[in-house]
Amino acid sequence: MEKKLKCWFETLGDKEKPDEFDAKQLVKLYSIKVPKGKRLGPKDELNIDDIKPPYVLKVCSSNILHKTELKGVLLNNDKECIQDNFKLMRARFPKENILVENQSTYRGPEFIIGIIKDPALGHAVMVGAGGVLTEIYKDTAFRLAPCSVNDAMDMIDELVLSPVFDDFRGISLDKRKLAQTISQVSTLADDLGDKLSQLDINPIVFSDGEWIALDVKVMFAEK
Known part of the structure; x- marks a missing residue:
């Protein structure tokens, strides 16, 4: 270890x-165990080929501890809306990483x-x-x-x-x-x-x- x-x-x-x-x-x-996901940098394109829907999008920053209060979490994304919501998160947090994960039920x-x-x-x-x-x-x-x-x-x-x-x-x-x-x-x-x-x-x-x-x-x- x-x-x-x-x-x-x-x-x-x-x-x-x-x-x-x-x-x-x-x-x-x-x-x-944690949900399957990946961290995408400010210049990375959305890539979800190996992650199953539904998806959750989160701002991923050590300086932002309370993501929900800053509208830094988007739940219940399917393949149809994930791209638009990813762009929305990018607009809200242009300098931060974005975490995309499988949303556990x-x-x-x-x-x-x-x-x-x-x-x-x-x-x-x-x-x-x-x-x-x-x-x-x-x-x-x-x-x-x-x-x-x-x-x-x-x-x-x-x-x-x-x-x-x-x-x-x-x-x-x-x-x-x-x-x-x-x-x-x-x-x-x-x-x-x-x-x-x-x-x-x-x-x-x-x-x-x-x-x-x-x-x-x-x-x-x-x-």
């Missing part, structure tokens, strides 16, 4: 802030998995109710990193949202796979050590039998 992490850092070049595409490549190293609540760094205790991993209402729900559980899969299972059980894993209204979610993902994120934090300041996977959703990280943010510690 050390060699893979070194290669990932080399892809960043001089960038001190990974963008969403960079962050997703990082979590993929830890077997965390899912049924059930969104979750968040995160890493925070405590000055005294080090990194802690968090899981909770995710999506745009994360700060309103405040339904979270924490453990120090790294944590085992069993620890992560206990974290999930602590959530107010935990009954949704018991076939709530016909929704079938794989709790153990989510726990494995939480444990993998905690290992990532432990491997990066003091380099990592914060990581957010929000939302992560259950789609086609797997947990998919739809958005990922990574922040390095200040030098």
Whole structure:
């Protein structure tokens, strides 16, 4: 893993802030699934031959953390409208990269998995109710990193949202796979050590039998 992490850092070049595409490549190293997609530079043409519809278009910049508020996300694009909407995103963000991805379909609540760094205790991993209402729900559980899969299972059980894993209204979610993902994120934090300041996977959703990280943010510690 050390060699893979070194290669990932080399892809960043001089960038001190990974963008969403960079962050997703990082979590993929830890077997965390992300939508298939590509990052297109300001002068790149739209190329979606190897990506299945529907598509999502996002501005991809480490300087833009709240994309939705700036109209930096366009959902439900099909092959007929993707080209026009790509041009629209280009007009809105002419100097930024654009991320085009397969748009995952899912049924059930969104979750968040995160890493925070405590000055005294080090990194802690968090899981909770995710999506745009994360700060309103405040339904979270924490453990120090790294944590085992069993620890992560206990974290999930602590959530107010935990009954949704018991076939709530016909929704079938794989709790153990989510726990494995939480444990993998905690290992990532432990491997990066003091380099990592914060990581957010929000939302992560259950789609086609797997947990998919739809958005990922990574922040390095200040030098």
